Amino acid sequence: MSKKSSEKLISKNDVRVDGRKLNELRPVKLEVGVLANADGSAYIEQGKNKILAAVYGPKELHPKHLALPDRALLHCRYHMAPFSVQERKSPAPSRREIELSKVIREALEPSIFAEYYPRTSIDVFIEVLQADGGTRCAGITVASLALADAGIPMRDLVSACAAGKVEDHLLLDLTDTEDKEGEADMPLAFMPNFNAITLLQMDGKLTSDEFEQAVNMAVEGCKQVYALQKEALKAKYVVKEAVEE
Amino acid sequence: MNIPAMVVRVRQKRIAELISHGKRLDERGLNEYRNIQLEVGVIERAEGSARIRLGKTEVMVGVKIETGEPFPDVPNEGVLTVNAELVPLASPTFEPGPPDENSIELARIVDRGIRESKAIATEKLCVTPQKKVFVVFVDVYVLNHDGNLIDASAMAALAALLNTKMFNYEVKNDEIQVKPGYTQLPVVNHPIAVTFAKINDKIVVDPWLEEEQVMDARITITMDKDGKVCAVQKGGYGYFSKEQILEAAKIAKEKSEELRKIVMKS
Amino acid sequence: MINLSTYYEKRQLVLPGDLLAEGDYIAGDNTYKEGDKIYATRIGLVDYENRKIYVVALKSFYIPSVGDTVIGKVVEVSLSSWTVDINAPYLATLRASDVLDRPFKPRKDELPSIFDVNDLIIAKIVSYDRTCDPLLTVREPGLGKISRGQIIEITPTKIPRVIGRKGSMVNMIKDETGCQISIGQNGLILVNGKTPEDERIAIMAIRKIEEEAHTSGLTDRIREMIRRKKEE
Numbered sequence: 113m114s115k116k117s118s119e120k121l122i123s124k125n126d127v128r129v130d131g132r133k134l135n136e137l138r139p140v141k142l143e144v145g146v147l148a149n150a151d152g153s154a155y156i157e158q159g160k161n162k163i164l165a166a167v168y169g170p171k172e173l174h175p176k177h178l179a180l181p182d183r184a185l186l187h188c189r190y191h192m193a194p195f196s197v198q199e200r201k202s203p204a205p206s207r208r209e210i211e212l213s214k215v216i217r218e219a220l221e222p223s224i225f226a227e228y229y230p231r232t233s234i235d236v237f238i239e240v241l242q243a244d245g246g247t248r249c250a251g252i253t254v255a256s257l258a259l260a261d262a263g264i265p266m267r268d269l270v271s272a273c274a275a276g277k278v279e280d281h282l283l284l285d286l287t288d289t290e291d292k293e294g295e296a297d298m299p300l301a302f303m304p305n306f307n308a309i310t311l312l313q314m315d316g317k318l319t320s321d322e323f324e325q326a327v328n329m330a331v332e333g334c335k336q337v338y339a340l341q342k343e344a345l346k347a348k349y350v351v352k353e354a355v356e357e
Numbered sequence: 358m359n360i361p362a363m364v365v366r367v368r369q370k371r372i373a374e375l376i377s378h379g380k381r382l383d384e385r386g387l388n389e390y391r392n393i394q395l396e397v398g399v400i401e402r403a404e405g406s407a408r409i410r411l412g413k414t415e416v417m418v419g420v421k422i423e424t425g426e427p428f429p430d431v432p433n434e435g436v437l438t439v440n441a442e443l444v445p446l447a448s449p450t451f452e453p454g455p456p457d458e459n460s461i462e463l464a465r466i467v468d469r470g471i472r473e474s475k476a477i478a479t480e481k482l483c484v485t486p487q488k489k490v491f492v493v494f495v496d497v498y499v500l501n502h503d504g505n506l507i508d509a510s511a512m513a514a515l516a517a518l519l520n521t522k523m524f525n526y527e528v529k530n531d532e533i534q535v536k537p538g539y540t541q542l543p544v545v546n547h548p549i550a551v552t553f554a555k556i557n558d559k560i561v562v563d564p565w566l567e568e569e570q571v572m573d574a575r576i577t578i579t580m581d582k583d584g585k586v587c588a589v590q591k592g593g594y595g596y597f598s599k600e601q602i603l604e605a606a607k608i609a610k611e612k613s614e615e616l617r618k619i620v621m622k623s
Numbered sequence: 624m625i626n627l628s629t630y631y632e633k634r635q636l637v638l639p640g641d642l643l644a645e646g647d648y649i650a651g652d653n654t655y656k657e658g659d660k661i662y663a664t665r666i667g668l669v670d671y672e673n674r675k676i677y678v679v680a681l682k683s684f685y686i687p688s689v690g691d692t693v694i695g696k697v698v699e700v701s702l703s704s705w706t707v708d709i710n711a712p713y714l715a716t717l718r719a720s721d722v723l724d725r726p727f728k729p730r731k732d733e734l735p736s737i738f739d740v741n742d743l744i745i746a747k748i749v750s751y752d753r754t755c756d757p758l759l760t761v762r763e764p765g766l767g768k769i770s771r772g773q774i775i776e777i778t779p780t781k782i783p784r785v786i787g788r789k790g791s792m793v794n795m796i797k798d799e800t801g802c803q804i805s806i807g808q809n810g811l812i813l814v815n816g817k818t819p820e821d822e823r824i825a826i827m828a829i830r831k832i833e834e835e836a837h838t839s840g841l842t843d844r845i846r847e848m849i850r851r852k853k854e855e
Contacts, residue, residue, distance in 0.1 A: 218574075225664065231713075263682040317587050331599060
């Protein structure tokens with residue numbers, strides 16, 4: 113395994129390079145309703161990640177033969193800005209972005225009542241402005257808020273968080289360095305009302321026991337993210353509620 | 358697929374009902390794979406090849422080895438690249454054109470299994486450090502789609518890699534000089550993918566096409582020869598409970614050992 | 624043992640996925656029932672009516688309903704119909720046969736002279752279901768092309784508040800400002816006053832209603848605001 117630096121990523125008392133404990137999320141800042149033109153939008157900062165999500169729709173889908181007769185079609189585009197990563201990335205969609213667009217769409221789909229809007233499309237755009245590991249999870253978290261902001265009826269919010277293994281320790285919310293130098297990275301998305309895992313991917317090596325522990329850890333991480341999402345939605349609308357009754 | 362082939366609704370209901378009672382339309386058990394036939398060395402021009410029939414799903418994998426530049430962060434290691442083609446002749450739903458999200462996902466899942474299990478000893482594929490290494494091209498060619506392309510492709514890819522022979526060579530002045538004889542590609546781990554479909558809240562192994570069309574979601578768990586999980590991918594518009602995922606992981610361990618035996622025998 | 628519990632007070636802010644109640648309740652607008660649990664589907668204020676639990680959405684879009692009066696913009700003219708944008712996920716259709724009294728004879732230049740692209744019209748929805756786009760009519764009095772006045776757009780869920788109980792709010796605004804006001808259920812409102820100043824005051828009143836829709840004593844406050852503005 114190639115390591116760029118000889119410094120350890122986790123100290124003897126289980127403290128990570130950025131000072132976090134093993135099961136601690138990076139600091140998260142969420143804001144809802146940030147773009148004027150989109151029907152719904154939201155912005156997240158999680159550690160060094162900066163990601164914007166926008167939702168357009170439901171609107172009639174053209175060409176008509178692509179529309180579904182009994183439900184809305186969810187389109188999702190996960191895209192990284194050329195300046196979001198260390199080495200400039202070409203603006204053309206990479207194979208990774210195409211795969212992530214698919215799995216993110218599949219993570220959000222169970223949460224919306226698509227069957228209420230036949231023959232329409234709901235478009236979700238996720239733009240990664242700055243990346244530092246865990247962008248698909250942060251992207252799902254912020255896209256779910258954008259869907260709520262657009263007034264699209266949902267069964268629940270979808271929260272996402274990754275667990276992984278670095279230097280033989282299982283931990284939560286890996287940075288890019290922890291992912292690259294670690295032994296495993298496992299993004300997971302969760303819908304709490306249904307105890308539903310809507311996204312799960314893993315690459316690396318984990319024993320069956322470690323896999324189980326990591327899944328449990330990631331689900332707990334998602335629950336923390338869920339609480340932050342709800343706070344962010346309240347923050348946007350509670351001001352209006354505060355006017356005298 | 359994005360636009361599924363039409364499965365008569367009555368039949369869909371039947372499939373789902375049977376599964377609630379622990380049975381499948383083709384009379385398999387919930388944890389049973391279809392009949393597997395695996396042949397290797399079917400394409401002489403390729404350095405390695407394999408052809409698998411998993412039920413009626415048919416996939417061919419060819420391995421070609423060329424030279425190229427290494428990745429800057431691993432300058433002394435060979436390169437692996439996996440590509441998948443869902444050729445139009447394999448299914449009425451496959452259209453000609455550049456790879457779509459389904460073929461990209463398939464390629465990346467197969468790639469992850471091989472890469473994360475470190476199946477290929479890439480450190481042995483260095484010609485001139487930082488300048489020249491061997492590039493292993495694994496091309497997955499789907500010939501007939503009748504469900505579970507992932508497991509079929511992963512098994513065929515492993516079999517093709519095990520079948521791959523490289524010419525013997527000597528490096529003189531940064532140039533490769535071919536010597537007589539061949540050596541097997543150094544394959545040191547044997548990843549096997551096991552895919553499950555969730556139908557009516559039950560999980561079944563190795564879904565065939567019609568089961569894929571009624572399933573809520575699928576999950577693929579790839580395990581290496583030591584029983585370690587090296588890749589996981591959930592797909593489809595539905596979801597799994599945590600308990601279902603952990604149950605699938607248990608079954609995957611058993612199934613991957615069975616399938617591995619089949620690959621190693623060929 | 625039957626568990627009958629509600630978890631929020633009336634008019635409290637709820638979010639998608641919030642558990643509103645458990646037990647023998649009925650799922651009203653912007654909620655859904657799973658087993659015996661009722662959850663909110665949108666951001667809004669929860670309310671109760673006997674056994675029915677519903678949410679007044681703070682943000683939603685207009686879904687066409689038969690009988691609704693809507694204000695729309697013509698976006699396309701074809702041989703025998705107009706396509707109208709009514710600010711909904713679906714475009715609406717107005718057939719030529721609805722407008723012309725006599726049997727329709729297709730002549731390419733006839734339709735644009737009645738309504739052309741970018742014209743605004745007030746219409747009523749005569750039919751709409753899951754399988755086809757909404758169909759409009761302009762046959763009733765008060766419907767047809769809009770030739771003067773100002774249009775403002777508010778979120779459709781606030782329209783009932785602008786109308787008021789039995790029209791009390793909108794009638795008050797009409798009386799106080801002397802404006803004609805036509806309300807589209809799709810969130811668009813036409814204000815037609817004798818002077819631009821009258822229109823401006825009416826529009827200000829409507830915007831204020833949109834902001835404070837969930838408060839009480841609104842009609843009186845708006846009336847006072849209008850009177851104050853008129854004196855300025």
